[in-house]
Amino acid sequence: MWSLHTPVGTVTLNRAVLLVLFVIALLWPVIGVGDFLLFLGALFLAFGLYGASFDLLYGYTGLLSFGHSVFFGVGAYAATFALMDYGQGAFVGLLVAFLATILIAVGLGLIAVRVKSHGFVIVTILIALIAQRLAETYSGITGGTDGIIVSVPDIWIPLLGEYSVFDPTFRYYFTLGVVLVSLFLMYRLVISPVGLVFRMIRENEQRARMLGYNVTAYKLIAFVASGAFAGIAGALATYINGFINASRFSLIVAGDPVIYTMLGGRSTIVGAVIGAVLIEGAGNYVSQVTDAYQLIVGLLLLVMVVVEPEGLIGLWNRLQRRVKRRVRDSTPTPEVTTDD
Template identity: 40%
Template sequence: MSAELAPGSAVVSASAGVRMLDIAERHRVLLAGLFLLVFPLVMPFHALAVVILTYGLYALGFNLLFGYLGLLSFGHAALFGGGAYLCGMALVHLGAPWWVGVAVGTIGGALIALIIGALAIRTRGIYFAMVTLALAQCVYYVFYQAVDLTGGENGLRLPSMAPIDLFGFRLSFVDPITRYYVVAAFVLASLFVLSRILASPFGAVIEGIRENEARARACGYDVTRSRLLAFVLSGAFCGLAGALQALHLAIVPIETLSIETSGLAVMMCLLGGMGTFFGPFIGAAVFLILENVVSVYTVHWQLVVGIVFVVCVLFFPRGIWGSILHWCGR
């Protein structure tokens, strides 16, 4: 009797798992908020938690273009670093408050994406990747040469942030836990915006373009305009991440605009799972925790991280979070 019920019980178990995934999908922003509340408690130090959030947000912006639209960019460092520099320049040269700097960095990342996207969006495949790489190097050169504004190779040092007045409470940004929750608030707002984008008709359009561009074009969608808009939105997320990173470090090094920073976005997205909602943050956490732990024992930590990356690509092509979702779905 039990043998006869076993297949049915397996079906019930599978359907229950699917229902749980559906519930988690509908309330993913709420679940993210709950996780962000306790995340610093499980990290060895709060600064690492902040860096994971900023780089996770950066990878999230890249994932919108690569994972959901299917365009591989090697120039996202221009958006991340551009947002960081513009935020820092607003604080240093204009004396703007920190929240204005964050807004300037976000808008600046979107504007840089608009310029790069307008020049590169009509290309395809490896040509798009190479054009974005070349244009990002042009952005790097511009900021490197503008020594009076950016500090050149020495980077741009930001002034100390004044205490934050919030509903009558004065919060010190110097306090690591306060800094974490300020950054976490921006990250949670970004996740909410991304969730709304993906649930909108535009989100369905960009995923349709990724799956079958010719069919999307035949259905009457403006593929070029949709790609450009997705690139601009990706730039806004990356610019915000760069601005938050600048506030956290109180300095913007020129390496923020380097090609290695663009490679980080690709690696984190693939590690976590491209085209998944939480994958970029999982990838950022794995990469940065490995870097911090392995670098304590050896200066060759990049070799270890590279081996882990190769193993994940070979045996977990969906990424860590993508594989977990696949197994749960089965």
């Protein structure tokens, strides 16, 4: 397949596509898209991180969680409390979101990862339902369904100075920076020996045990890491929206990263980000044309899942394989000549 050799390494077609996507993300504010699209861009990136965090768990260990909204919500509320009640800055808020989600994920994970197969799915659904009920019941703390307006203090960036999150361009780049660092950390994790064990668990748990791996411990690591990044995504979404309510814990929010990952492609990290941008972008634009936008987007998703269960990245890989095969088949075999 196509590849370009450069002094800094080989650029494959996949890497070139990723590079183009990265450049588009980087130049998004520069090409004059306007404040609203900058707002949407930042929000979609936060949702993309949410999707990628889910992919870390589902795509790599095979654990299908319908309770990821709990981490998204816990991260969002933890950051909100750090900012509003303890007067902390945005970075500390993110750190608190990360740590609080780890704490909650360890507690919930110790219950959830011991349950096998469909039981795990059911346990995660129950956890999300309980969390939403609790958030609605204790509305004095969470704001209930009415929610809380979140005021994010100005953010001081070393060497660059102080910026307001109300500045759409800064808000976009701040989100992009946090999302890229998070994606990089997740990528490092999945290509590490620990990530290899995650994949081994996805393929066959018993074989992993037989080879000497404590499957429960590794599942817990995946669950907690995945939850912690979902927590950061929740905090980012709150910074961007300036608002939070109990519906962050809802099953609909829990289903979002599942859909992002299924559309983009699992076990890829970046696939869920692409899926989030396409789903949320399509939802935003189709809703301006027709009220039946959810039906249309839903049907498109259904077709996608049936036609290509590995998502858009799976489709892309399949296309590459087909082109490769065509090229190989159409290349004439060299004639053999003999000197008689």
